[in-house]
Amino acid sequence: MEHDDFILMLPGPTDVPKETLEAMRRRMINHRADEFRRLHEQVLEKVRKVLGATSGDVYVLTCSSTGGIECAVSNLIDREDRVLAFVNGLFAERMTVAAEYYSDYVIRVENELGTAVTVEEFRKEVESTNGIDVALIVHNETSTGAFNPSVQEISEYCRKQGIVLIVDGVTSIGGYPLELSKWGVTAFVGGTQKCLAAPPGLAIVHVSEEAREKIRKKPKRPHYFDLVSHEEFMKRLETPFTPAITLFYGLDASLDYILERGLERWYAAHRQGSTAFYEALEEMNLRVFPRQQFRSRTLIAARLPDGVQDVQLTKLMKEKYGVLISGGMGKTKGLIIRIGNMGLVTPDRVARTIRALSKSLAELGVEFGEVDVDQIVRRAFSG
Numbered sequence: 001m002e003h004d005d006f007i008l009m010l011p012g013p014t015d016v017p018k019e020t021l022e023a024m025r026r027r028m029i030n031h032r033a034d035e036f037r038r039l040h041e042q043v044l045e046k047v048r049k050v051l052g053a054t055s056g057d058v059y060v061l062t063c064s065s066t067g068g069i070e071c072a073v074s075n076l077i078d079r080e081d082r083v084l085a086f087v088n089g090l091f092a093e094r095m096t097v098a099a100e101y102y103s104d105y106v107i108r109v110e111n112e113l114g115t116a117v118t119v120e121e122f123r124k125e126v127e128s129t130n131g132i133d134v135a136l137i138v139h140n141e142t143s144t145g146a147f148n149p150s151v152q153e154i155s156e157y158c159r160k161q162g163i164v165l166i167v168d169g170v171t172s173i174g175g176y177p178l179e180l181s182k183w184g185v186t187a188f189v190g191g192t193q194k195c196l197a198a199p200p201g202l203a204i205v206h207v208s209e210e211a212r213e214k215i216r217k218k219p220k221r222p223h224y225f226d227l228v229s230h231e232e233f234m235k236r237l238e239t240p241f242t243p244a245i246t247l248f249y250g251l252d253a254s255l256d257y258i259l260e261r262g263l264e265r266w267y268a269a270h271r272q273g274s275t276a277f278y279e280a281l282e283e284m285n286l287r288v289f290p291r292q293q294f295r296s297r298t299l300i301a302a303r304l305p306d307g308v309q310d311v312q313l314t315k316l317m318k319e320k321y322g323v324l325i326s327g328g329m330g331k332t333k334g335l336i337i338r339i340g341n342m343g344l345v346t347p348d349r350v351a352r353t354i355r356a357l358s359k360s361l362a363e364l365g366v367e368f369g370e371v372d373v374d375q376i377v378r379r380a381f382s383g
């Protein structure tokens, strides 16, 4: 890590390796020449590894992750399509709103906050309609810390039923192993500034071969995000419009950093970090927000103790201990704290965050026994 005066333990952006910062100091290159084509090709190859994408198309778009969602939704939803949207938090809500721009038949299914739709519930909802064309789910709902462990089963079900499944995987990519081609996910959107420890400003979009067909037949497609046009340009490893070259350098360096150390190790660190956090929360008598079976390893959410306000706590942690975490958002605002266990997840960073949290809570008058941070972290990272 480059800086240690403060650490970003936010749900994005996260700290990036110093190699990434270095890479982003390079001079500009012509995006219609071989220099960019080579960079683009190697980024795509590395992104495919992280996605487990052995088929279909992968795009790295110059826009934030929300642009990636807009791209998937606008290329895959027609006005008459019946869309089933599972809403379990703010990001699911946002994807639903995006879908409502393109379809007149969006059916919302509200899931309790801190949960995610199971395959049984999904199937039941589909069967209760007269048939649907598209379904929307969030893999890791960052506003509540609920991870959906059923994406593979849901995807396999959708494939059999001929349902287009669009998955917001913005905060699962890099934190959880993905095998998108095997699972048969129609479209998946990943973020760069989260578990990939890369800068913000790019979105990763994967579409399956079936999706490609549907997109080609679509009567009306968007302009900036037209995936047929992106596909055409991709034949010569270019993008239709000027790409954010600096961010491509950054993403490439972060992917190298991850892949050189090994994806399995990277995922293990996310798992181990979350084990330490959940254990520490228990020691501090903080209630984990999502239900047990949906606890995310990349976003740790806990209810605020009585009498403590999120702003007080996050300010103290930042100013006194140099650790940046977040409060809730949307319906969880004022209710929870959110810690990003994303990207550079190391024993030191996790320990520093737990220490800052416990000391800050104690200073704010919350009572709990001694928290043996070193032991919690050592145990978690040896498991």
Ligand SMILES: Cc1ncc(COP(=O)(O)O)c(C=O)c1O
Binding pocket: 011, 012, 064, 065, 066, 067, 091, 138, 140, 141, 142, 143, 168, 169, 170, 171, 191, 200, 201
């Ligand atoms: C699950 C999820 N989806 C979408 C987004 C939107 O990302 P961006 O702010 O990069 O557009 C976020 C950002 O936190 C997210 O966590």
